[in-house]
Amino acid sequence: MISRIAIIGRPNVGKSTLLNRLAKRRISIVHDKPGVTRDRVTVEVEIGDRVVEVIDTGGLGITDEAELDQDIHHQIDTAIASADLVLMIVDAKDGLQALDHEVAKRLRPLKKPTLLVVNKCEADRDEDMVSEFWALGLEEPIPISAAHGMGVVELLERCVDLLPLGGKHSERPALRIAIVGRRNAGKSTFVNALIGEDRVIVSDVAGTTRDAIDIRFEKDGIPFVVIDTAGLLRNSKLKGSVEFYSQNRALHSIGRSDVVVLVIDSMHGTSQLDMRIAREVVDRYKPCVIAVNKWDLAKDKTTTEEYEEYLTRNLPSLSYAPVLFMTAQKAKNVTRCISLVQSMAKQANKRVSTGVLNRAVDEIRNGPRPRVKHGREPKIYYATQVAVMPPTIALFVNQPSYFTPQLKRMIENRFRDLLEVPEVPVKILYREKGKKDE
Structure with a gap:
């Protein structure tokens, strides 16, 4: 069983920066704006000969602009409950804050192994400020700089000492499935239905998902990684750098997947954005399933044959791609996607003489x-x-x-x-x- 480390703290203390440092690549979006991270963002990290799952979470105590506070806190609670070790992150430059006390108060009764990590210690004088964090009652504070890597190796050594044994490399590589599409097509609902739990936040608010979220799960003993992505917008509609980076992460997910699932809202049909995604898929030579979602709303207005003809006309570059008609909200026909993905991966790996x-x-x-x-x-x-x-x-x-x-x-x-x-x-x-x- 793979061990889990949850990164917890108030907004803007450097949780996502630490995750990216441990992963040695940009996974979570890092921004000065508080509350950018909403879902649990996970990544598998190698520590010596072990593999550990590290979980980035939203900031505790944030008031979300889209009123998703309750959903974000539920994701944080789930991350803490599933973790073998909790890293509470605080900010040396800001000093001890009232919200830090609230976070510590939440963690102390859990009797779960916890390390207090004082981030942004870029200079000796910053390390001198570490002593005030003893007041949180979480034992010795550990000074690091996630942005520059200072103290991170020592932090990992402390983590290894507290984690249970296990977490060797899997002999069977997981099949990676990128879920892409326009905003509000039902991608996150589809992901939750596919893995059988409320793993990502679902909301009617457009743009709820920001990071590209890798989620490992198994079906019949076979490992998969599904990548939930932010809904795409036209470049002219992007508002600020957070949406820009969200789009880049989504498009990059196509490249690092084995199979792409393009989710189409049956009631809205295809658009220029879907055509753009199709071009990305074709240019990268990725197998693709076209998943027509919310089919329960459209099935009385058209047939599957007519809709497939419509897709062939509007997405001709993906005319060979299989089409899946589903209703993610009711989990109808969702699991068939797994058999389709496996069939396509088998075809894509075929060798002939x-x-x-x-x-x-x-x-x-x-x-x-x-x-x-x-x-x-x-x-x-x-x-x-x-x-x-x-x-x-x-x-x-x-x-x-x-x-x-x-x-x-x-x-x-x-x-x-x-x-x-x-x-x-x-x-x-x-x-x-x-x-x-x-």
């Missing part, structure tokens, strides 16, 4: 193709598979520039059918025969 590839090449070479202009006839000689996830084919030809976009689309579609990977993208590298890779 050179013999099978070249039989496919023969069929493509002898099949119909667009007319050739000005005698620039494209010729295909042979092919070999060079990678998986996605299936990547090196196609050796006479001249790559002779292959028009229309012809390339036709060849990709034919390879998808002939190699029996009908629902995933196939990446084709056009290489001139006799020349080194470009």
Whole structure:
């Protein structure tokens, strides 16, 4: 069983900065504005030969602008309850605050291992201010600077001493699923239904989710990581840096996923934003499920066949992607997404022999193709598979520039059918025969 560390404290003491420092990459959004973090943001961190889950939380005592205080506090309570160790973070530069006393008062009765971490100790004089935090009654304060890394190694050593044994690397890597879409399409509701708990905050307020939140869970003993993301907006609609970073995290999540689930609101249909997401998915060669949500509201107005035709017209670049009709709020047809994702991952990891590839090449070479202009006839000689996830084919030809976009689309579609990977993208590298890779 993997051990958990919860990072707790009032707003703007550096909780998210510490999480990012431990993860060695930017996970949580860091901003001077209080209350940016709302959900539990988790990341698996290596400490020596162990793996520990670290949980970032919202600031205790914050008055949320979208009136989500109760939801945020519920997420904090859940993080504390599930943790094996709590890190209470305070701010050396601000000194001891009344709200720090409130946080400590909340933690003391729990009788859970707790370390008091005094952040923002960038200079010796800051460390001199640490002594006043003894008043919180949480034993010896530990000075660190999360922004600069000072004292973090020593903090981790203290954490290891207090954590239960366990947390070795899993032999089976988790399949990563990015949930993307416009605001209020029902992504967070879908995530909660998928994993079977209220893991992320759901609200009618647009833009509730800010961070890209990785959530590990298991189905039938198989590990998955689902990534809930902020709803996308047009660039012209972005208000401030928090929304800008939220969008960047969401788009970055597509790149680090194995399979993408694009959530569409059935009542609103597709938009320019959905087309933008589709382009991102296609450009990154990611397998994709199109999940049509709130189907209970639309099913009396149209059929699944008609809606699939509508999606093909409006998102032609994802015409090969399977479509899932669901109602996340009622958990209807949600679990089918897991079997779809597994099927697509299997297709994306498929390897075929050179013999099978070249039989496919023969069929493509002898099949119909667009007319050739000005005698620039494209010729295909042979092919070999060079990678998986996605299936990547090196196609050796006479001249790559002779292959028009229309012809390339036709060849990709034919390879998808002939190699029996009908629902995933196939990446084709056009290489001139006799020349080194470009």
